[in-house]
Amino acid sequence: MRDSEVVIALAGNPNSGKTTVFNALTGARQKVGNWPGVTVERKEGKAKLGDTEVTVVDLPGIYSLTANSIDERIARDFLLKERPLLVAVVLDASNLERNLYLPLQLMELGVSRLVLVCNMMDQARTKGLEIDTGGLSQALGVPIVPTVANKGIGIERLKSVLAMEIARREPPPPCPLKYSESVEEAINELEEAIKRDKAFSQMYPTRWLAIKLLEGDQEYLGRLGEGNPSGGEILARLTTLRDKLESEIRYDLETALVERRYGYLKGLVSRFAKRKWDWAERLSVSDKIDRVITNRFLGIPIFLVLMWITFKLTFNVGGPIADLIDGVFGYLGEHVAALIASAHGPAWLASLVSDGIIGGVGSVLVFFPNIFILFLAIAVLEDSGYMARGAFVMDRFMHAIGLHGKSFIPMVLGFGCNIPGIMATRTMENEKDRILTILVNPLMSCSARLPVYILFAGALFAHHQGTIIFSLYMLGVVLAIILARVFKSLFFKGEPAPLVMELPPYRLPTWKGVFLLAWQRSAIFIKKAGTIIFAAVVLVWFLAHLPTGVPYASQQTFIGRLGTILAPIMKPAGFGFWQAAVALFFGVLAKEVVVGTLGTLYHTQEEKLGAVIAQHFTPLTAYAFMVMTLIYIPCIASIGIIKRETNSWKWTGFAVGYSLVLGWVLSVLVYQGGRLLGLG
Amino acid sequence: MWPLALCKPGEKVVVRDVIGGIGVRRRLEAMGLYPGEEVEVILASGGPVILSVKGCRVGIGRGMAFKIIVSNNGIGRR
Numbered sequence: 160m161r162d163s164e165v166v167i168a169l170a171g172n173p174n175s176g177k178t179t180v181f182n183a184l185t186g187a188r189q190k191v192g193n194w195p196g197v198t199v200e201r202k203e204g205k206a207k208l209g210d211t212e213v214t215v216v217d218l219p220g221i222y223s224l225t226a227n228s229i230d231e232r233i234a235r236d237f238l239l240k241e242r243p244l245l246v247a248v249v250l251d252a253s254n255l256e257r258n259l260y261l262p263l264q265l266m267e268l269g270v271s272r273l274v275l276v277c278n279m280m281d282q283a284r285t286k287g288l289e290i291d292t293g294g295l296s297q298a299l300g301v302p303i304v305p306t307v308a309n310k311g312i313g314i315e316r317l318k319s320v321l322a323m324e325i326a327r328r329e330p331p332p333p334c335p336l337k338y339s340e341s342v343e344e345a346i347n348e349l350e351e352a353i354k355r356d357k358a359f360s361q362m363y364p365t366r367w368l369a370i371k372l373l374e375g376d377q378e379y380l381g382r383l384g385e386g387n388p389s390g391g392e393i394l395a396r397l398t399t400l401r402d403k404l405e406s407e408i409r410y411d412l413e414t415a416l417v418e419r420r421y422g423y424l425k426g427l428v429s430r431f432a433k434r435k436w437d438w439a440e441r442l443s444v445s446d447k448i449d450r451v452i453t454n455r456f457l458g459i460p461i462f463l464v465l466m467w468i469t470f471k472l473t474f475n476v477g478g479p480i481a482d483l484i485d486g487v488f489g490y491l492g493e494h495v496a497a498l499i500a501s502a503h504g505p506a507w508l509a510s511l512v513s514d515g516i517i518g519g520v521g522s523v524l525v526f527f528p529n530i531f532i533l534f535l536a537i538a539v540l541e542d543s544g545y546m547a548r549g550a551f552v553m554d555r556f557m558h559a560i561g562l563h564g565k566s567f568i569p570m571v572l573g574f575g576c577n578i579p580g581i582m583a584t585r586t587m588e589n590e591k592d593r594i595l596t597i598l599v600n601p602l603m604s605c606s607a608r609l610p611v612y613i614l615f616a617g618a619l620f621a622h623h624q625g626t627i628i629f630s631l632y633m634l635g636v637v638l639a640i641i642l643a644r645v646f647k648s649l650f651f652k653g654e655p656a657p658l659v660m661e662l663p664p665y666r667l668p669t670w671k672g673v674f675l676l677a678w679q680r681s682a683i684f685i686k687k688a689g690t691i692i693f694a695a696v697v698l699v700w701f702l703a704h705l706p707t708g709v710p711y712a713s714q715q716t717f718i719g720r721l722g723t724i725l726a727p728i729m730k731p732a733g734f735g736f737w738q739a740a741v742a743l744f745f746g747v748l749a750k751e752v753v754v755g756t757l758g759t760l761y762h763t764q765e766e767k768l769g770a771v772i773a774q775h776f777t778p779l780t781a782y783a784f785m786v787m788t789l790i791y792i793p794c795i796a797s798i799g800i801i802k803r804e805t806n807s808w809k810w811t812g813f814a815v816g817y818s819l820v821l822g823w824v825l826s827v828l829v830y831q832g833g834r835l836l837g838l839g
Numbered sequence: 840m841w842p843l844a845l846c847k848p849g850e851k852v853v854v855r856d857v858i859g860g861i862g863v864r865r866r867l868e869a870m871g872l873y874p875g876e877e878v879e880v881i882l883a884s885g886g887p888v889i890l891s892v893k894g895c896r897v898g899i900g901r902g903m904a905f906k907i908i909v910s911n912n913g914i915g916r917r
Binding site: 221222223225227253254256257260261375377410413414417418421445446449450453454455458547548550551552554555558564588656657658659660661662663664 | 859861862863864865866867868869870871872873874875876881882884885886887889892893894895896897898899900901902903906
């Protein structure tokens with residue numbers, strides 16, 4: 160049977176092990192695509208269920224069908240509007256009561272068949288829980304498969320249950336949850352009114368619509384807007400029913416419905432998940448760690464130490480590996496050039512391949528070890544559970560500067576690369592907080608700027624290289640703080656969204672999980688080297704050779720002429736010569752390109768470039784140049800992602816504009832100020 | 840009745856009210872925090888408050904902790 164059009168959605172709370180189940184089901188056969196309508200990444204894979212092949216879509220983690228952040232909206236809309244044939248809901252077996260809330264809502268909605276995946280059964284057992292999945296399955300009327308997904312236990316069984324459920328092709332069974340008699344009566348009465356409104360009643364099953372209206376859900380109430388005669392009728396009926404019920408139960412109906420749902424789940428859990436012994440939850444290890452890590456006084460120092468260790472690892476471990484790769488590219492460049500020469504290939508081809516492509520792309524790939532190690536360290540912090548705490552530790556500080564606790568993770572990721580940093584803002588609930596976080600994210604000095612710092616600081620500040628580089632990182636952070644404050648008071652007035660987050664227990668990160676996460680993020684960098692950077696170095700090489708007849712990389716070439724036009728702009732900053740202007744110009748494609756371009760323009764090998772730079776720059780102009788590199792215009796890829804995530808050319812233009820002006824002003828200030836102090 | 844932010848570690852309280860729009864209330868409800876639910880305060884040292892809600896640890900930012908109103912009557916009466 161060919162069934163690849165059959166779609167199974169994978170839903171569940173965050174931290175329920177959903178991704179592990181997804182990986183176990185689909186193996187390596189995954190791809191990342193885009194969600195229709197919004198260009199947000201969508202992870203889907205093919206799973207073989209017996210001899211049927213189906214598509215599995217991994218939805219972002221959600222707690223309920225109410226959506227606040229973009230991530231949640233995507234998951235909710237998929238379940239409500241795309242209506243997959245089958246939804247597999249992954250549950251954390253240790254916390255069934257809350258984890259069952261989402262599938263209970265899906266049962267009330269009643270548009271897809273469900274299969275519940277009771278995951279992490281081993282952990283539940285160590286906590287003294289004995290779960291009767293068979294009994295629970297009977298009570299709910301949906302199949303439940305117990306699994307330990309990270310050990311592969313129960314996956315085969317899950318596959319056969321999914322296959323069986325697909326083959327049934329029946330509508331989902333009715334939801335077993337019933338409300339009190341008077342509420343049920345009200346639901347029935349409202350359903351009758353809804354059924355008379357053809358357009359409204361076709362949106363969703365009428366029972367679901369009635370419940371949502373009684374809960375006072377704005378999204379559904381909004382559909383009953385003015386100018387719709389039957390809408391008015393439904394609203395009138397709703398108001399009468401609500402008032403009647405609320406005077407009966409003496410508090411608001413919304414809370415009553417929520418309580419009933421949780422009450423039902425509480426009953427189920429106490430029947431089918433027996434606690435054999437009381438697990439010492441009170442002061443578990445995790446809580447003891449939290450007592451220290453989220454401490455009012457220790458929290459921030461601990462955070463700073465962890466960041467320091469992260470950067471130390473990035474440079475001290477990454478450095479030697481980078482040198483090794485540098486050697487490989489140097490060797491490659493020489494030998495490929497020799498090879499082309501010996502095959503009587505034209506000299507220009509040898510130059511293009513060895514100086515242009517291998518030199519240019521190589522000078523960028525050299526930094527891959529640093530970037531990978533940085534992302535590895537960040538993944539360890541995330542996987543261990545620290546990052547979620549970090550949001551709380553930094554919450555006060557973030558608030559003080561106008562950001563949100565949840566801005567913290569995107570900002571830290573920005574040190575690796577601004578692209579994953581900006582993408583990580585999707586978990587933020589408030590759109591104002593989110594755009595503000597995106598706007599200042601490029602000021603977090605990403606690893607692409609590091610090659611420029613290493614080159615210039617190495618050439619002109621040999622004895623203080625570390626301090627100089629650190630000062631640039633700090634400058635970025637300080638500017639982000641100031642600008643966040645300024646932008647907040649100018650464009651994003653108002654209270655930030657409250658910070659409420661689940662704190663999963665601390666755990667030892669797994670090698671597999673950490674490497675996978677670090678690889679996914681740093682792969683962007685390799686992809687960039689193969690595409691944008693490759694194209695940029697080839698372009699620079701050609702522009703440095705044409706028109707024919709002028710000396711290579713001289714001021715008479717196209718690139719030289721371009722630089723001559725741009726150079727006066729940077730004169731007040733002390734580096735008003737054409738090579739610097741050209742390097743910055745092409746640096747917009749990717750900031751690493753600044754190094755490669757200078758290499759081409761001074762026609763010299765990577766290892767000798769430092770010495771050449773030292774002849775052309777003074778320490779003061781070099782510092783001004785680094786400040787400019789840090790701040791001016793985010794790279795092309797970042798601009799693209801800012802546009803995608805803010806969905807606004809206005810904010811994208813603003814991000815480009817403010818950074819260009821700020822970069823220029825500050826580098827001029829550095830140079831002129833330095834001269835006044837007699838440093839020039 | 841008092842705000843959650845004033846609770847001490849180890850205290851068991853019942854949520855009475857959440858001050859805020861429907862969006863905030865829905866968000867808390869989905870995580871198991873709604874009027875009538877009993878929660879245990881795990882950590883509260885002037886920074887964020889960490890609660891045990893239905894066996895899960897939920898962190899509440901300082902600002903939000905002032906908007907969740909709790910009391911200690913009705914504990915164990917559910």
